[in-house]
Amino acid sequence: MTGAIPTIALVGNPNAGKSSLFNALTGARQKIANYPGVTVERKAGHASFADGRPISLIDLPGSYSLTPASPDEAVTRDVILGRQDGEKRPDALVVVLDAANLDNHLCFALELIALGLPTVVALNMLDLATRDGLTLDPERLSKELGVPVVPTVAVRKRGLAELLAALDGAIRTQPARTEAGAAGKAAPSDTSLHQRARAIARAATLAETPVRRWTQRVDAVVLHPVAGFLILLALMFVMFQAVYAWAGPPADLLEGAVGVMQQWVIAAIPENFLRDLVVEGLLAGVGAVVVFLPQILILFLFILLLEASGYMTRAAFLMDGLMAKVGLSGRGFIPLLSSFACAVPGIMATRAIPDAKDRLTTILIAPLMTCSARLPVYALIIAAFIPDRGVGGTNIGLQGLVLFGLYLSGIVGALLVAFALRRTVAKGDAAGFMMEMPRYQMPQWRDLLLGLWQRAWIFLRRAGTIIAMTTVILWLLLSFPKAPIGESQVEYSVAGRIASGLEVIVKPIGFNHDIALALIPAMAAREVAVSAMATANAIDADGDEDAMAQSLGERLQGKWSIATALAFLAWFVFAPQCISTIAITRRETNGWKWPMFMVGYLFLLAYAAAGITYWTAVAFGLG
Amino acid sequence: MTALLDKAPLGVAVRIARIDWNAMTDDEGRRLREFGLMEGVEVTPLHRGSIFSRDPLALAVGRMRVIIRARQAAMIAVEAAEAERQSA
Numbered sequence: 001m002t003g004a005i006p007t008i009a010l011v012g013n014p015n016a017g018k019s020s021l022f023n024a025l026t027g028a029r030q031k032i033a034n035y036p037g038v039t040v041e042r043k044a045g046h047a048s049f050a051d052g053r054p055i056s057l058i059d060l061p062g063s064y065s066l067t068p069a070s071p072d073e074a075v076t077r078d079v080i081l082g083r084q085d086g087e088k089r090p091d092a093l094v095v096v097l098d099a100a101n102l103d104n105h106l107c108f109a110l111e112l113i114a115l116g117l118p119t120v121v122a123l124n125m126l127d128l129a130t131r132d133g134l135t136l137d138p139e140r141l142s143k144e145l146g147v148p149v150v151p152t153v154a155v156r157k158r159g160l161a162e163l164l165a166a167l168d169g170a171i172r173t174q175p176a177r178t179e180a181g182a183a184g185k186a187a188p189s190d191t192s193l194h195q196r197a198r199a200i201a202r203a204a205t206l207a208e209t210p211v212r213r214w215t216q217r218v219d220a221v222v223l224h225p226v227a228g229f230l231i232l233l234a235l236m237f238v239m240f241q242a243v244y245a246w247a248g249p250p251a252d253l254l255e256g257a258v259g260v261m262q263q264w265v266i267a268a269i270p271e272n273f274l275r276d277l278v279v280e281g282l283l284a285g286v287g288a289v290v291v292f293l294p295q296i297l298i299l300f301l302f303i304l305l306l307e308a309s310g311y312m313t314r315a316a317f318l319m320d321g322l323m324a325k326v327g328l329s330g331r332g333f334i335p336l337l338s339s340f341a342c343a344v345p346g347i348m349a350t351r352a353i354p355d356a357k358d359r360l361t362t363i364l365i366a367p368l369m370t371c372s373a374r375l376p377v378y379a380l381i382i383a384a385f386i387p388d389r390g391v392g393g394t395n396i397g398l399q400g401l402v403l404f405g406l407y408l409s410g411i412v413g414a415l416l417v418a419f420a421l422r423r424t425v426a427k428g429d430a431a432g433f434m435m436e437m438p439r440y441q442m443p444q445w446r447d448l449l450l451g452l453w454q455r456a457w458i459f460l461r462r463a464g465t466i467i468a469m470t471t472v473i474l475w476l477l478l479s480f481p482k483a484p485i486g487e488s489q490v491e492y493s494v495a496g497r498i499a500s501g502l503e504v505i506v507k508p509i510g511f512n513h514d515i516a517l518a519l520i521p522a523m524a525a526r527e528v529a530v531s532a533m534a535t536a537n538a539i540d541a542d543g544d545e546d547a548m549a550q551s552l553g554e555r556l557q558g559k560w561s562i563a564t565a566l567a568f569l570a571w572f573v574f575a576p577q578c579i580s581t582i583a584i585t586r587r588e589t590n591g592w593k594w595p596m597f598m599v600g601y602l603f604l605l606a607y608a609a610a611g612i613t614y615w616t617a618v619a620f621g622l623g
Numbered sequence: 624m625t626a627l628l629d630k631a632p633l634g635v636a637v638r639i640a641r642i643d644w645n646a647m648t649d650d651e652g653r654r655l656r657e658f659g660l661m662e663g664v665e666v667t668p669l670h671r672g673s674i675f676s677r678d679p680l681a682l683a684v685g686r687m688r689v690i691i692r693a694r695q696a697a698m699i700a701v702e703a704a705e706a707e708r709q710s711a
């Protein structure tokens with residue numbers, strides 16, 4: 001070593017536990033989930049040997065070999081072979097194996113060991129191997145492979161010190177052999193390599209009792225053509241009911257807290273510019289968004305549970321038939337489901353899709369999946385216009401049902417758009433679908449809580465930065481110039497006049513001045529639609545005690561027709577109101593062409609959907 | 624007696640007799656082999672299709688579960704597995 005900090009890459013098959021190990025060693029919080037293709041880019045972190053010498057660790061996307069099938073796997077190859085621009089080649093490798101799947105994982109391991117870099121094998125998921133009735137002999141495995149083998153259980157942080165010690169030793173004692181074009185020489189698609197892998201696995205397996213049957217029994221139900229699909233629907237349905245049923249009390253608490261803070265500021269600061277800014281802009285605006293935190297967390301809890309349990313690939317299996325009909329594959333269902341949280345990670349996750357056209361289509365329809373930023377908008381309008389009662393005398397909430405319907409419209413819209421795109425701009429062969437199905441796992445409570453905490457933090461940070469900023473700017477634009485007595489401040493202000501201009505365009509689809517005002521700032525982040533309306537209403541209500549006491553929903557109820565509210569919801573199902581999504585699409589498609597296309601088609605769809613909804617509702621007398 | 628994996632009954636282990644590598648793309652073939660699907664290997668078809676179509680097919684390959692499409696399964700010829708043959 002030249003004294004520089006050694007760089008060590010974690011590499012292995014998908015879902016072997018590389019990111020879990022990376023997090024355990026570096027204290028990082030990379031996303032971990034129980035399906036292949038979670039990590040899609042290179043991530044670096046710091047750790048240190050027992051004596052305190054620092055090392056740099058790299059977490060990589062899982063791969064089956066150094067011959068990539070999808071963009072994420074190409075990253076792994078490039079990093080390992082030192083082809084990544086501006087990155088030096090790793091000094092050593094930690095090959096992460098799933099102990100319960102040695103037959104298969106040893107193939108890639110053999111290919112990696114043949115590269116000649118100092119290598120240590122982490123025999124991970126030893127607990128699962130034991131659960132499945134396997135007894136392994138790490139020493140024998142080490143002898144067969146010619147490199148140290150360290151048993152680990154990443155999720156319980158077991159074997160970490162031993163792994164680091166072995167790594168230290170390997171860097172010292174295994175000089176990097178010059179590889180005579182070793183890469184690709186022993187590709188895991190070779191029959192002979194597979195035979196060797198199987199022989200080694202057999203030699204290292206001391207005892208093997210038949211696989212536990214319960215996972216098979218679960219799959220017999222969950223993957224049953226009819227029952228399985230009903231279960232999938234039921235899961236989604238329960239998820240949206242829960243968003244309403246469970247969020248009430250904590251949301252009321254937050255709303256109360258915002259009100260108390262407003263009263264407190266009003267009492268503490270004399271009437272002036274600053275007080276209005278805080279009360280009308282920050283507290284009313286940002287507060288109106290923050291009260292939706294409980295609902296967002298409930299949604300995330302469900303998504304995290306689905307991801308951690310291993311259900312995600314089962315859902316992909318069930319949806320493949322439908323996805324195939326529109327020219328996609330079940331693989332694409334996973335990024336789409338992730339887009340329920342946010343389209344940005346969803347679009348990133350498409351890197352695990354092998355077929356380029358399949359991937360492009362999935363990127364283009366990802367914004368149609370209802371992301372959590374839309375939840376505040378939906379929730380506000382639903383709470384204001386849809387009665388809070390059971391459907392037909394049952395306990396099933398009507399509000400949750402409408403929310404479920406909005407999510408479904410997004411999905412159906414996405415599938416129809418995919419169908420059209422695959423026949424026009426993203427034409428290509430039918431996409432394939434080949435995927436490994438992981439075992440079921442009990443979700444780790446620590447990971448779940450950590451995931452929830454991360455999401456809460458991201459949401460609050462958004463509220464405190466981009467949402468607060470846009471809202472304050474909007475408040476300024478709404479407060480000046482000062483309207484003469486008797487005229488509406490909101491309509492008289494700069495923002496109000498701009499909105500009046502826009503209102504001409506959106507009037508045909510039933511939008512009013514309130515909505516026109518919210519549309520432009522909501523480009524920054526969808527939630528701003530809510531904070532913008534809250535701020536505008538707070539300014540309008542200035543000094544009017546009765547109006548101040550009303551919630552935003554109650555005030556909208558008084559001003560909007562149901563047809564307008566429904567049109568507004570329909571607009572938000574489709575409208576591309578999110579700058580980050582546009583930016584990530586530009587990055588992932590290498591250019592402006594596709595993001596522009598996406599924005600264009602989504603606005604058209606949004607306009608049409610809102611219009612059709614409005615006209616239909618008016619025809620039914622809801623205008 | 625060989626049959627195509629595409630039509631093989633669920634829950635019965637079979638041995639892969641032949642794979643028509645020429646009928647598929649290089650990438651497809653490679654991924655199949657990376658999943659351990661190659662001549663001589665025993666697999667068990669476990670689940671087939673959803674309410675939408677007969678696709679896809681979930682297989683047990685050793686301790687691994689993999690999903691492939693019927694189109695690929697139709698390029699894989701299988702015969703009765705060792706154990707089945709003896710009991711027959």
Ligand SMILES: Nc1nc2c(ncn2[C@@H]2O[C@H](COP(=O)(O)OP(=O)(O)OP(=O)(O)O)[C@@H](O)[C@H]2O)c(=O)[nH]1
Nearest residue numbers: 015016017018019020034037038039062125153154
């Ligand atoms: N029981 C058990 N589960 C583990 C262990 N290590 C990881 N897991 C679980 O295995 C799943 C996959 O872990 P990840 O760390 O995301 O795997 P990865 O190798 O980074 O996967 P990709 O990024 O998709 O290649 C998660 O559900 C983890 O909780 C382990 O030692 N024991």
Ligand SMILES: [Mg+2]
Nearest residue numbers: 018019038039
């Ligand atoms: Mg990972």
